[in-house]
Amino acid sequence: MKWLELLTVAGATLVAAVTVVVLYSLGVRLTAIAGDRQVTAPVWVRYLAYACFGLCGIAVLFGLYLIIPYFSG
Amino acid sequence: MVALVIALALFFDFTNGFHDTANAMATPIATGAIKPKTAVALAAVLNLVGAFLSTEVAKTVSGGIIREGADGVQITPDIIFAGLMGAILWNMVTWLKGLPSSSSHALFGGLIGAAIAGIGFNSVNLETLLQKVILPAVFAPVIAGVVAYICTRIAYALTSRHDPETGSKLTQKRGGFRTGQIFTSSLVALAHGTNDAQKTMGIITLVLIAAGTQSPGTGPQLWVIGACALAIAVGTYAGGWRIIRTMGAGLTEVKPAQGFAAESSTASAILASSHLGFALSTTQVASGSVIGSGMGRKGTTVRWGMVGRIALGWLFTLPAAGIVGALTALLVKTGVVGVVIAAVAGTGAVLYMFLVSRKSEVGHHNAVEVEEAGQAVRFAKKKALARARAKANNPKDSQQ
Numbered sequence: 484m485k486w487l488e489l490l491t492v493a494g495a496t497l498v499a500a501v502t503v504v505v506l507y508s509l510g511v512r513l514t515a516i517a518g519d520r521q522v523t524a525p526v527w528v529r530y531l532a533y534a535c536f537g538l539c540g541i542a543v544l545f546g547l548y549l550i551i552p553y554f555s556g
Numbered sequence: 557m558v559a560l561v562i563a564l565a566l567f568f569d570f571t572n573g574f575h576d577t578a579n580a581m582a583t584p585i586a587t588g589a590i591k592p593k594t595a596v597a598l599a600a601v602l603n604l605v606g607a608f609l610s611t612e613v614a615k616t617v618s619g620g621i622i623r624e625g626a627d628g629v630q631i632t633p634d635i636i637f638a639g640l641m642g643a644i645l646w647n648m649v650t651w652l653k654g655l656p657s658s659s660s661h662a663l664f665g666g667l668i669g670a671a672i673a674g675i676g677f678n679s680v681n682l683e684t685l686l687q688k689v690i691l692p693a694v695f696a697p698v699i700a701g702v703v704a705y706i707c708t709r710i711a712y713a714l715t716s717r718h719d720p721e722t723g724s725k726l727t728q729k730r731g732g733f734r735t736g737q738i739f740t741s742s743l744v745a746l747a748h749g750t751n752d753a754q755k756t757m758g759i760i761t762l763v764l765i766a767a768g769t770q771s772p773g774t775g776p777q778l779w780v781i782g783a784c785a786l787a788i789a790v791g792t793y794a795g796g797w798r799i800i801r802t803m804g805a806g807l808t809e810v811k812p813a814q815g816f817a818a819e820s821s822t823a824s825a826i827l828a829s830s831h832l833g834f835a836l837s838t839t840q841v842a843s844g845s846v847i848g849s850g851m852g853r854k855g856t857t858v859r860w861g862m863v864g865r866i867a868l869g870w871l872f873t874l875p876a877a878g879i880v881g882a883l884t885a886l887l888v889k890t891g892v893v894g895v896v897i898a899a900v901a902g903t904g905a906v907l908y909m910f911l912v913s914r915k916s917e918v919g920h921h922n923a924v925e926v927e928e929a930g931q932a933v934r935f936a937k938k939k940a941l942a943r944a945r946a947k948a949n950n951p952k953d954s955q956q
Contacts, residue, residue: 546827
């Protein structure tokens with residue numbers, strides 16, 4: 484039986500999905516903070532939010548890079 | 557015969573496409589992230605692109621389940637014809653019932669049934685069947701469900717906002733997840749293209765090799781790749797609205813953050829599994845994710861009755877497609893007349909189901925009740941509206 488492969492797939496799925504979700508959620512959260520009217524949040528919060536979205540995008544692209552044989556050989 | 561099989565294979569590809577649109581696009585349609593028609597168009601384009609990206613899976617399709625090669629049996633176009641017939645009919649039945657079921661399992665089931673009837677029991681490799689079909693079928697929804705559960709929890713934990721002094725809930729501002737859904741669901745559609753169009757390519761290549769027009773051991777030809785990509789894209793665009801309704805609204809009520817988590821898990825699971833060589837069914841992964849994300853959010857209920865119906869459908873997929881495949885194989889064995897009878901009966905059955913479906917039409921207009929569909933990028937105005945409606949519908953959900 485291919486238990487090891489099964490575990491690898493489960494692990495890879497978990498790591499990939501959690502990475503994307505954590506980064507994106509942080510982005511959403513920080514955007515929310517930056518958008519608050521009453522409390523004036525420092526400017527860097529918004530940039531941090533953009534950074535999170537950016538990192539999330541890069542994580543996805545890296546995943547695609549790993550998977551498409553044309554790039555990874 | 558070869559031409560007939562290729563046509564049938566392309567039609568299977570088409571049913572595969574519209575059967576599986578739901579996997580990628582049911583959740584964003586349900587949360588109103590993308591308009592239904594835009595969603596299926598997007599999925600169609602991405603399926604087309606995905607089909608060209610990778611042909612790794614095409615080489616391994618059905619490999620090993622039916623003993624091929626020198627010491628095994630010869631797969632003939634007849635067997636493939638019968639197998640495809642079984643797969644297509646089962647796909648149509650499950651579509652009519654609105655059940656998301658695995659197209660690949662239908663294909664395997666049809667081929668196995670055809671091989672048993674056409675050649676005999678020893679033609680099927682039971683150990684490979686267990687390893688490649690049955691075990692993944694059990695684990696795919698479990699893996700995806702657990703990951704989606706965890707992700708949903710994380711997404712809600714990270715974005716839940718409370719006033720530090722009073723502890724009362726602030727505006728949660730989770731609208732950003734709607735935009736995210738556009739990307740994650742696109743990723744699922746792309747993954748589906750890299751996965752499922754390959755199966756048909758594998759089948760057609762198998763037929764061409766069996767007919768002697770292509771040398772063994774070579775990959776799919778360019779026109780085969782093109783035709784399969786196109787067939788699955790057209791099928792996706794046609795949209796299996798019945799299944800979209802089940803996945804988007806039948807299993808659980810989907811909110812943007814949930815949908816985002818579910819789609820991330822689905823995409824990760826499909827891409828990871830197809831890359832690491834432990835093929836999981838797209839449909840089963842997607843259903844598992846939706847259920848898992850439903851369990852992850854407080855205040856949602858998962859409709860277990862529907863889950864049960866879907867699971868039952870999965871149980872029947874292999875045997876049902878197998879029986880049709882076997883019957884067709886027996887018919888085909890009798891010669892040209894049998895082939896004609898099988899083809900006519902198959903076309904008739906497909907037409908009949910299509911006519912039945914017209915009686916209670918489910919289209920893009922009524923698949924999922926979303927009023928604000930397609931306004932994903934305009935958050936400010938809609939927020940108030942959505943909150944008001946959430947409160948009216950269910951006081952518990954006002955946190956959204």
